[in-house]
Amino acid sequence: MRQLTGDQFLVKQINSSIVLDLIRTHSPISRAAVSVKSGLNKGTVSNLVNQLIENGLVEEMGQGESSGGRKPVMLSFNQRAGYAIGVDLRIDMVSAVLTDLQGSIVQQIESSLESIESELVCTVLSRMIHELIASAPKSHYGVVGIGVGVPGIVDDNGMVLFAPNLHWNNVNLGGRLREEFQIPVVIDNEANAGAQGEKAFGAGTDRDHLIYLSVSHGIGTGIVINKDIYKGASGYSGEAGHTTIEADGKQCSCGNYGCWELYASERALLEEARQSDTLKEAAKAYIPDGDDLRLEHLVQLAESGNEEARFILKNNGRFLGIGIANIINIFNPELIIIGNRIALAEAWIAGEIRETVARRALPYHKDKVQVEFSHLNMGATVIGAASLALTQFFDKMRVSVERST
Template identity: 55%
Template sequence: MKQTGDLNLVKKINKTIVLHHIRTDSPISRAKIAEITGLTKATVSSLVNELIESSLVQEIGAGESSGGRKPMMLLFNGMAGYAIGVDLGVHDMLAVLTDLTGKVIRENRIQHHNESVEQVTHLLKTTIRELIETAPESVYGVIGIGLGVPGIVDEEGNLLFAPNLGWENVPLQSQLEAEFGLPVVIDNEANAGAVGEKQFGAGKDTANLIYVSIGMGIGAGIIIKNELYRGATGFSGEIGHISIQHDGPKCRCGSLGCWELYASEHALLEQAGRELGREVDLKSLLSKAESGDAGVIKLFERLGYYLGVGVVNIINGYNPEFIILGGRLAGGEKWLMKPLLDLLEKRSLPHPRKQLKVEFSELRDRSTVLGAASFAVTKFFASTTVSVERN
């Protein structure tokens, strides 16, 4: 049931709020926090001192006076602990060590051939262990591991189904927790990417956004009111399987005419293969387009059109403020953007479109890995913090 209230809860709430302001608006003084939050100076003082006690906050000396005693400025101590984030891809893996602010301390990028689940998880563990070992000395040490995976994850952190990896039912979370004795969070790569963009990328100032990850398939992470929306059963929609042609070709999901049959990397490569009469990869298509190959550019533009079709559906179905396009295909921004925007202009309802932004990711291939690390940090703080919203 719902959480009951007591003094302990009140303290947690207020401590969370104070820490939040120090994390986002630092350097900041106790007096300023009191002013912003409406808490009394005494309360803020007491909470800040506890936060300093627990090494999460530091005093960094006096700030500028505005006509009275100089304020003591406070800073969030990002170096009180470190987090690990991993973006597990189909042929590669990007792993980072970040501090508690999300700053990347170290980064490992590794290719793999996905020979077996065991081989990849072994590589995953080796990579993580290496990062843990290079983590600087700190009060809390490595506080957790976050993982973004190309598939559906349940609430217990089991990777239920990852078609592009060919994996099914891998209990990744419990394996990693057993291996490292650290809290582990696992989520879909699009969800992680959405959180990454929200925290560190273009979505920083937006409460409602959708991150569309265009890779071999298409996935989306949905942020509503600054929080990740995971759908009913813990994993959000497989947006790539919204049909854009009810009598279209059969998809492996069972449905017909799914969006990702038209607008994914897989779709692009297949179409290119057919037209050029041989297998190609994304990299070569990108360089061909770059050198002005009209046929290839046409392919990208066609993809932009289909991207737009699905994006219009997202707009009409979810009504977000901001759509961020990421994933491997984001590299084709140059040729994708125009047909996409043209289509939006033509086909979306004027009401929702008015305040809508559509952009390609700034973080590029780091959205997911940063989001994953951020999961770990969030989990660390969630263990001691709570929040309330008034109705």
């Protein structure tokens, strides 16, 4: 095998990435079209395409339309060459998906959590991942990776350093899953995973600067700057839920006082609703025996005309708008995406959020920003987690394809 210089290796690596990305995004496409779009000569494209076919990532799918000469052989990305698993870990439930290499969901499962004790949660995660691996169709690469979104601070090795709503400290989730499954694992904050999901497949596909706001039991923020997730100097950015909006406010599970999520999260919303005897009495018509008042019940009450439910939801929208205005003033994004469970109440909080933002955000900052609710509904984090695993796979695959030359 001919030895490549560092410069030659880098050029081929870049060219292979360009060809693979073009085929992934423009399938079906001919070799000639890849050459035109990439600026690479036809011989280089042909060699790289042949390598990608050998590696199972590209398929020939028959002839296309002729533009005057021979009909071209069309190429397609083989999205069934492998699969990824995405997991969204919440405080009361785990959602998990099996996706193909294009992020399309093949299988989806959920499991409620009876406890947030780390050993029990890890057992549930393991069982669900085993189930999805067993359900994966046969493929060239099999299951290429596992991505997990966690509501907390995570380091680069997948150690959950601090997850206040789970009461976790220094839980080595990444190490445990790698040891058990022997495939690549990436663990990230659930809001970062949600931002990745929206950027890759949701409302943010055509935006370079966006903020994904995950509002459920707590509030997390995934920040996209210049198309990439921004993690800060140590990788821990995005904890907007623990910014202070009330100097002498209630104590938070993080140890601080007056955190934004104490006033604007789903938990805050339900705590306020559960203090009202009249609201709880009205909600009995919607609540199954033995269940507690949930966001879905509050939305049903609002839809039935209950003014108290509407007031509480509107108040939640106002507190969300205050924090969102702060985020707009700091980051000047193109788009704010609101996701996770609070999106169930969109009809009752969206107006108040936008009105509060209009009153409180700086005029030049709010001029072009849009505030939208997630296009992926509850799926942003779980799909984003799978996307993190896929990104890791393609980064490594591009290198391995080049090294095989």
